[in-house]
Amino acid sequence: MQAYRLVFLAGLLGMALSLSACDVSTPSQIQTGKIRVKEQMVTEALDAGHIDQARVSVISRDILRNGKGEVSLTVPYLSGGEYSAREISTSYQEAFQTQGVRHVSVALVPVTERQYADKAVLAYRAMTAIPASDCTRIPGYQGTDNIEELDRYRIGCETQAATARMVVDPTDMLGKAGTQDRDSRRSGAIIEPYSSGVPNQPLKGMQASKVGQ
Numbered sequence: 001m002q003a004y005r006l007v008f009l010a011g012l013l014g015m016a017l018s019l020s021a022c023d024v025s026t027p028s029q030i031q032t033g034k035i036r037v038k039e040q041m042v043t044e045a046l047d048a049g050h051i052d053q054a055r056v057s058v059i060s061r062d063i064l065r066n067g068k069g070e071v072s073l074t075v076p077y078l079s080g081g082e083y084s085a086r087e088i089s090t091s092y093q094e095a096f097q098t099q100g101v102r103h104v105s106v107a108l109v110p111v112t113e114r115q116y117a118d119k120a121v122l123a124y125r126a127m128t129a130i131p132a133s134d135c136t137r138i139p140g141y142q143g144t145d146n147i148e149e150l151d152r153y154r155i156g157c158e159t160q161a162a163t164a165r166m167v168v169d170p171t172d173m174l175g176k177a178g179t180q181d182r183d184s185r186r187s188g189a190i191i192e193p194y195s196s197g198v199p200n201q202p203l204k205g206m207q208a209s210k211v212g213q
Contacts, residue, residue, distance in 0.1 A: 031156035033132025035163065037170045039068060041125055048075060048120040051091050059122065060099030065169055066126040071096070071104045075120045076111045092120070129167040131160035 044059050046052070063071060073092055077085035089106040096104050104122075111117050135157035139149045167173065194200070 029151075029153070029155050031132060031135060031154040031160065033134060035160050035167075035173065036130050036132065037127060037173050038130055039125060039127050040130075041123060042128065044122045046073075046092065046120045046122055048077075048085070048088060048118055051088070051095050053095060056092070056095045057099055060096055060101050062126065063096075063101050063124055064099075066128070066171070067101075068125040068127070071101060071122065071124040072107065073104050073120060073122050074107045074109055076109050076117045078111060078114065078117050081117070082108060082110075088120070092122075127170045129164035129170040129173060131157055131164060135160060137161070 042062075044055075046055065073089060075085045075089045075092075085108050089108065093104050093106065134154065136149075136153055138158040139153055141158075
């Protein structure tokens with residue numbers, strides 16, 4: 001009986017040692033990292049021949065909310081078109097100033113091909129939300145990819161990229177103070193009567209029945 005027990009224990013030990021050499025797990029392809037907030041250069045392509053006021057308004061809101069430092073505008077032009085480029089750059093400066101972006105520096109750049117003369121480039125530094133550091137674009141986004149790219153892609157990265165573009169104020173993701181930036185005595189003077197049960201005084205405004213009389 002003792003010999004049988006020793007043989008049985010030896011068999012169990014051998015099985016344990018053989019299984020410990022095998023790795024039956026596979027690396028996960030699920031993205032577990034979080035969306036990051038980073039200050040980086042933002043570039044926007046603008047029509048070099050026409051002012052799109054709606055686009056200027058959208059870009060201006062982002063600059064005023066998240067922009068850091070100077071805003072630069074590069075306007076290309078073909079040979080003989082420097083005067084027109086200067087006019088469009090001035091129009092863009094005025095359009096951004098109307099939206100509250102006061103300082104836009106301009107650089108006029110000569111080009112030799114029409115395809116490069118159609119778009120002006122606006123650049124500024126801003127806080128932006130971006131996917132996790134090990135994220136790549138989904139295979140096929142930028143063209144044909146091979147099977148190796150599919151193996152390297154982490155599921156969820158494209159969702160993070162789409163979500164990051166929808167974040168209006170990336171600094172919200174860094175956390176903000178819960179207390180309001182105001183004087184505590186002034187706040188107390190408003191809150192204390194309410195907390196003590198003193199009824200609010202009736203508002204002295206217009207009544208719908210008297211409007212137009």
